[in-house]
Amino acid sequence: MGVLGVLLALSAVANAQSINRIVVKGNDRINEAVITAALRTRVGMTPTDSDLRRDEDNLLSLGVFKTVKLLVAPNASGETELFVNVVEYPVVKEYRITGNTLVKTETIAEAIRKIQPTDKVWNNKNADQVSKAVRDLYDKQGMFVEFTQIGPDADSPNTLTIAILEPRLGKVDLIGLQRTRPETVKRIMKSKPGQPYRRDLLRKDLENLALGTNWFESVDPLPTEGDQPGTIDLKLTFKEARTGQYQAGVALDPQSRLVGTIDVGDTNFRGLGQSVSLSLSQATVGGGPSVEASFFNRFYDSRDTTMNLRLYSRVVYNFTGSGLSVDSSSVSETFDERRTGVALMFSRPLGEAHRISLGFQARNSRTIDLNASSTGQFIQQDGDLLSLQIGGEYNTVRGGNEPYRGDALSMTLEPGITKITAVGGTLAGSGDLIGTSNFAKLTGEYRRYWSKEPKKAAQETNTSRFELAQRPTIAFRTRFGAITGTVPFFEQLFVGGTDSLRGYDNQRFWGNRSILSMLEYRYPVQKSFSLAAFADYGSAWGGYGQLNNFEQTDTPSFKLGYGVGLGFRVSGLGSIRIDFARNQEGGSRTHFSFGQTF
Numbered sequence: 001m002g003v004l005g006v007l008l009a010l011s012a013v014a015n016a017q018s019i020n021r022i023v024v025k026g027n028d029r030i031n032e033a034v035i036t037a038a039l040r041t042r043v044g045m046t047p048t049d050s051d052l053r054r055d056e057d058n059l060l061s062l063g064v065f066k067t068v069k070l071l072v073a074p075n076a077s078g079e080t081e082l083f084v085n086v087v088e089y090p091v092v093k094e095y096r097i098t099g100n101t102l103v104k105t106e107t108i109a110e111a112i113r114k115i116q117p118t119d120k121v122w123n124n125k126n127a128d129q130v131s132k133a134v135r136d137l138y139d140k141q142g143m144f145v146e147f148t149q150i151g152p153d154a155d156s157p158n159t160l161t162i163a164i165l166e167p168r169l170g171k172v173d174l175i176g177l178q179r180t181r182p183e184t185v186k187r188i189m190k191s192k193p194g195q196p197y198r199r200d201l202l203r204k205d206l207e208n209l210a211l212g213t214n215w216f217e218s219v220d221p222l223p224t225e226g227d228q229p230g231t232i233d234l235k236l237t238f239k240e241a242r243t244g245q246y247q248a249g250v251a252l253d254p255q256s257r258l259v260g261t262i263d264v265g266d267t268n269f270r271g272l273g274q275s276v277s278l279s280l281s282q283a284t285v286g287g288g289p290s291v292e293a294s295f296f297n298r299f300y301d302s303r304d305t306t307m308n309l310r311l312y313s314r315v316v317y318n319f320t321g322s323g324l325s326v327d328s329s330s331v332s333e334t335f336d337e338r339r340t341g342v343a344l345m346f347s348r349p350l351g352e353a354h355r356i357s358l359g360f361q362a363r364n365s366r367t368i369d370l371n372a373s374s375t376g377q378f379i380q381q382d383g384d385l386l387s388l389q390i391g392g393e394y395n396t397v398r399g400g401n402e403p404y405r406g407d408a409l410s411m412t413l414e415p416g417i418t419k420i421t422a423v424g425g426t427l428a429g430s431g432d433l434i435g436t437s438n439f440a441k442l443t444g445e446y447r448r449y450w451s452k453e454p455k456k457a458a459q460e461t462n463t464s465r466f467e468l469a470q471r472p473t474i475a476f477r478t479r480f481g482a483i484t485g486t487v488p489f490f491e492q493l494f495v496g497g498t499d500s501l502r503g504y505d506n507q508r509f510w511g512n513r514s515i516l517s518m519l520e521y522r523y524p525v526q527k528s529f530s531l532a533a534f535a536d537y538g539s540a541w542g543g544y545g546q547l548n549n550f551e552q553t554d555t556p557s558f559k560l561g562y563g564v565g566l567g568f569r570v571s572g573l574g575s576i577r578i579d580f581a582r583n584q585e586g587g588s589r590t591h592f593s594f595g596q597t598f
Contacts, residue, residue: 017046017072017074017080018044018045018046018080019041019042019043019044019045019046019047019072019080019081019082020043020079020080020081021043021075021079021080021081021082022036022039022041022043022081022082022084023081023082023083023084024036024084024086025083025084025085025086026085026086026087026088027086027088028088029088029091029121030064030065030086030088030121034062035059035084035086036084038055038058038059038062039055039058039059039084040054040055040058041055041070041082047072047082052070052072055070056068056069056070059084059086061125062123062125063123063124063125063126064088064089064121064122064123064124065086065087065088065089066087066088066089067086067087068084068085068086068087069085070082070083070084070085071083071085088121089121089122089123089124089152090121090122090152090157090158091119091120091121091122091158092116092117092118092119092120092121092122092152092158092159092160093118093119093158093159094118094158094159094160095109095112095113095118095159095160095161095162096153096156096159096160096161096162097109097112097161097162097164098161098162098163098164099148099163099164099165099166100164100166101166101196102138102141102143102166102196102198103134103137103138103141107137108134108137108162111130111133111134111136111137112130112133112134112160112162114133115129115130115133116130116160122151122152122160124151127150127151130150130162131147131150134147134162134164138166141198141200142198142199142200142201142202142203143166143167143196143197143198143199143200144167144199145164145165145166145167146164146165146167146230147162147163147164147165148163148164148165149161149162149163150162150163165230166196166197166230167196167197167230167231167232168193168194168195168196168197168226168230168231168232169191169192169193169194169195169196169197169231169232169234170193170226170227170228170231170232170233170234171193171226171227171233171234172186172189172191172193172233172234172235172236173233173234173235173236174186174236174238175235175236175237175238176237176238176239176240177238177240178240179240179243179268179271180215180216180238180240180268180271180273181270181271181272184268184271184272184273184299185209185236185238187273187299187304188205188208188209188213188273189205189209190204190205190352191205191234197223197231197232202221202234204398206219206221206236207398207399207400208400210400211399211400211401211402212400212401213267213268213273213400214241214243214267214401215240215241215243215267215268215273216238216239216240216241217239217240217241218238218239219236219237219238219239220236220237221234221235221236221237222234222235222236222237223235243266243267243268244265244266245263245264245265245266245267246263246264247261247262247263247264248260248261248262248263249261259281259282259283259284260281260282261279261280261281262279262280262281263277263278263279263280264277264278264279265277265278265279272299273298273299274295274296274297274298274299275294275295275296275298276294276295276296277292277293277294278291278292278293279291279292279293281314283315287315287336287338287368288315288338288368290312290313290314290315291312291313291314292310292311292312292313292314293310293311293312294308294309294310294311295307295308295309296308296309300346303348303349304348304349305346305347305348306346306347306348307344307345307346308343308344308345308346308347308359309342309343309344310342310343310344311341311342312339312340312341312342313338313339313340313341314338314339315336315337315338315368316336316337316338316339316490317336318336318337318379318490318507336367336368337365337366337367337368337490338365338366338368339363339364339365340363340364341361341362341363341364341385342361342362342363343359343360343361343362343363344359344360344361345357345358345359345389346358346359347391353394353395353396354392354393354394354395355392355393355395356391356392356393357389357390357391357392357393357412358388358389358390358391359388359389360386360387360388360389361385361386361387361389362384362385362386363384363385363386364383364384364385365381365382365383365384365385365488365490366382366422367380367381367382367422367424378424378425378426378547379425379426379489379490379547380422380423380424380425381420381422381423381424381433381488381489381490382420382421382422382423383418383419383420383421383422383488384418384419384421385416385417385418385419385488385491386416386417386418387414387415387416387417387441388414388415388416389412389413389414390412390413390414391410391411391412391413392410392411393408393409393410393411394408394409394410395408395409395410396408397447397449398449399449401575401595401596402470402575402596403447403449403473403475403596404449404451404470404471404473405449405450405451405453405473406448406449407446407447407448407449408445408446408447408448409444409445409446409447410444410445411442411443411444412442412443412444413440413441413442414440414441414442414443415438415439415440415441416438416439416440416441416487417436417437417438417439418436418437418438418439418486418487418488418491419435419436420433420434420435420437420488421434422434426547433486437485437486437487438485438486439483439484439485439486439487439491440483440484440485441481441482441483441487441491441493442481442482442483443479443480443481443482443493444479444480444481445477445478445479445480446477446478446479447475447476447477447598448475448476448477449473449474449475449476450473450474451471451472451473451474452471452472470524470527470530471524472521472522472523472524473521473522474519474520474521474522475518475519475520475521475522475596475598476517476518476519476520477517477518477598478515478516478517478518479514479515479516480514480515480516481493481513481514482512482513483512483513484512487512489510489544492510492511492512492540492543493510493511493512493513493514493540493543494507494508494509494510494514494540495508495509495510495514495516495538495539495540496508496509497591498579498591498592498593498597499593499597499598500516500518500536500538501516501536501537501538501559501561502534502536502561502563502579502581502589502591503536503561503562503563503581503582503583503587503588503589504559504561504583504587504589505550505589508550509539509540509541509552509559510540510543510552511540511541511542511543511552511553512542512543513540513541513542513556514538514539514540514541515538515539515556515558516536516537516538516539517536517537517538518534518535518536518537518597518598519534519535519536520532520533520534520565520597521533521534522567527569528568528569528570529566529567529568529569530566530567531564531565531566531567532564532565532566532567532577532579533563533564533565534562534563534564534565534579534581534597535560535561535562536560536561536562536581537558537559537560537561538558538559539553539556539557539558539559541553541554541555541556541557542554542555559583559584559585560583560584561581561582561583561584562581562582563579563580563581563582564579564580565577565578565579565580565597566578566579567596575594575595575596576592576593576594577591577592577593577594577595577596577597578590578591578592579591579592579593579597
C-alpha cells in the first residue's frame with residue numbers, strides 16, 4: 001500500500017462515526033421493526049461500505065422491496081444517523097392472467113391466491129412459488145409452460161400480471177414411411193401443428209401408433225426448438241413392420257380333426273389404415289368349407305367414425321375352444337353349426353374419451369354333422385336372428401394393445417328378433433321355442449389398469465420410451481349380462497374358456513344372467529416376452545337346456561379359476577398368450593389366444 005492509501009485509510013478511520021440512530025423512510029405497509037430486524041448494523045456500530053451493501057441485500061431478500069438504499073450521514077445535532085430508504089412493491093388488488101388456453105383462468109387464480117393473496121404487498125420471493133404452482137397445473141394437462149412476466153404490471157401497479165407462454169407444435173416431419181401414407185399417420189395423431197404442445201397427448205399419439213396399430217416396429221420422436229418463437233418442431237422416425245399376411249397350412253381343429261387353412265389379409269391396406277382379411281378353412285370330415293371376409297375402415301368419415309363389416313359362412317364347433325383339457329368333462333357327441341350372416345358396426349368418438357356405436361347383425365344357423373347317441377345329449381336350434389346393437393363407451397386406457405393405465409366402461413343394448421324353425425336333442429320337447437320371438441340383451445364391462453409411472457426425468461429425456469410402454473401392470477375386468485325374452489340357445493350368456501373363466505371348458509356355464517371378474521398381474525421380462533398371474537371368478541345362471549354332466553343352476557353359483565400365463569410379441573401379429581389354468585374342481589386347461597386377454 002502506498003503512502004496515499006495509508007493516508008486515506010487513516011482519514012476514513014478518523015472520520016468514521018458510530019451510529020447513533022437508525023431512520024427508516026419509504027415504508028408504508030411493512031412494519032419498521034421488520035426492517036430493522038433484517039439489518040446486521042446496529043446502533044453503536046461503525047459500519048463499512050461492505051456492511052451497508054450486505055444489509056441492502058438482506059432487505060432485498062425479504063422480497064417486498066423494489067429498491068433499497070442505505071446512507072450514513074450526520075444530522076443537525078452532529079449525531080450520525082443510518083438512513084434506510086426503501087420503496088415497497090405495490091399492494092396486489094387483482095390478478096391479470098394472459099396466454100392460457102388449456103387451464104382455466106379461475107383455476108390459475110385460485111392457485112395464486114394461496115401463495116399471494118390480494119390486499120397484501122407483492123412479495124417477489126413468491127414468483128418462484130407462483131411459477132411452480134402454474135407449472136403443476138399445466139403438468140396435469142401434459143404441458144410445460146414458460147412465463148414472460150410474473151409481477152406487478154408497469155401501467156397498473158396494483159395488478160399482479162402472470163403472462164404465460166404455451167409452446168405450440170410447429171412442423172411435424174415424418175421420416176421412414178414407405179408404405180404407410182403420411183395422411184394416415186396425421187389422421188391418427190391428435191397433436192396438430194399450431195395447437196399447444198402437450199406431452200401427454202403426444203405420448204398417447206405415439207402409443208396409438210406404436211402399440212395400437214401393429215404397423216410399426218418402432219416410432220422414435222425428436223422434439224426440437226422451432227424456427228418460430230414459442231414453437232417446438234417434431235421429427236418422427238418410423239420403422240415399419242410387415243402388415244400384409246399370407247398363410248396356408250394344416251392344423252388340428254378343437255375336435256382334433258385335420259383342417260386346411262388359407263388366410264390372406266392386410267392390417268394397413270394400401271397404407272390407408274384399413275384392414276382387410278379373407279379366411280378359408282376345410283375340415284377332413286363333412287360340413288363343407290368355412291369362409292369369412294372382413295373390412296375395417298378406421299377413417300370412414302372426417303369425424304373419425306369407424307366402420308367394421310363382416311361377411312361369413314363358417315362352421316362353429318360348440319362347446320370347444322382354443323384350449324387343451326387335462327382332466328375335465330367334455331361332450332362326447334358332435335353337433336356343429338353352420339352360421340351364415342353379415343354384421344355391420346359404426347363407431348364414432350365424442351371427445352377424447354367417449355364413443356358411441358350403432359350396428360346390426362343378420363344370421364342364419366343350422367345344425368350340421370350331427371352324430372348324437374340315443375341319449376339325445378345335443379343341442380339343435382336352427383333359425384334366423386336379426387338384431388341391432390347400440391353402445392356407448394368411456395375409455396381413458398393408455399398403451400394401445402398393451403394397456404398399462406386408465407379405465408374403460410362400456411354398455412351395449414341389443415334388441416332383436418328370432419325365428420326358430422327346428423329344435424332337437426335336449427330341446428326336442430320344447431315346442432314353444434318354434435316360431436318368432438323378441439329379446440333384448442344388455443351387457444356391460446368395466447376395465448382398470450394400474451402401473452407405476454416412470455420417473456419424469458426418464459420421460460422427458462430419452463424419447464425412445466414411446467416404442468413400448470412396458471411396465472409391471474395390474475389389470476382388472478368385470479362384466480355382466482342380462483337377457484329378457486327368448487333367445488336361441490347359443491345366444492345365451494356363456495362363461496368358461498379362454499376369454500372368460502379360464503380353467504373350465506369353453507361355454508361351461510350358461511344362462512340369461514352372468515357376472516365375471518378377472519384379475520391379472522403382468523410382468524414384462526423383455527421386449528417380446530412377459531409373464532402373468534391371474535384369477536377369474538364368475539357364474540352364469542337362469543338358462544335352459546342340460547348337456548351331459550354340464551349341470552346348470554337357476555341361481556348364481558360362482559366358480560374360481562387361476563393360473564399363470566406366458567405372453568409373446570410377434571412382429572406384424574401382435575401378442576400371443578398361453579395360459580395354464582386350474583379350477584376349483586381339480587381340473588386343468590391350457591388356453592391359447594391372440595392379443596392380451598383384456
